[in-house]
Amino acid sequence: MHLAYPAVLSALLFCTGLYGVLARRNAILVLMSVELMLNAVNLNLVAFDVWLSRTAEETLHSGQALTLFTIAIAAAEIGIGLAIVLAVHRNRGTADIDRLRDTSERHDPDGTDHDARTAERSDEAQKAEAPA
Numbered sequence: 001m002h003l004a005y006p007a008v009l010s011a012l013l014f015c016t017g018l019y020g021v022l023a024r025r026n027a028i029l030v031l032m033s034v035e036l037m038l039n040a041v042n043l044n045l046v047a048f049d050v051w052l053s054r055t056a057e058e059t060l061h062s063g064q065a066l067t068l069f070t071i072a073i074a075a076a077e078i079g080i081g082l083a084i085v086l087a088v089h090r091n092r093g094t095a096d097i098d099r100l101r102d103t104s105e106r107h108d109p110d111g112t113d114h115d116a117r118t119a120e121r122s123d124e125a126q127k128a129e130a131p132a
Contacts, residue, residue: 006047013040027085027095031078038074042067 013036020033049063089095 003047003051006043010040010043010047013037013043025097027088027097027100028082030097031081031085035074035078038070042070045070 017033017036017040020036021030024030024033045063045067049061049067052063053061085095088100092100094100
């Protein structure tokens with residue numbers, strides 16, 4: 001098999017993953033797109049390892065060994081990333097990246113925190129409701 005076939009397939013997979021990272025707004029879909037990009041790199045590593053082992057006298061298969069390390073790192077990355085996304089989804093109620101940016105702590109122009117002012121108002125309301 002010619003080297004161009006896996007190289008073109010790898011380039012298409014990588015471009016599809018890159019489009020997914022740049023265009024998607026759901027954090028889980030972004031993680032899936034990163035995995036697609038890593039699999040494209042793995043395909044390139046194995047294809048070039050096979051191609052170079054035909055021309056070299058010594059076959060070290062370093063591309064295949066590096067692919068195994070990349071798969072292990074990708075598995076750890078997706079596990080930690082999914083745990084973070086689930087924790088954020090529990091706290092904020094959404095996994096949409098744009099809405100997570102919008103729901104971050106807001107600072108008013110006068111320098112006080114919006115959350116601090118809300119806490120002060122709730123303390124004042126509790127004091128007003130207390131029996132005199």
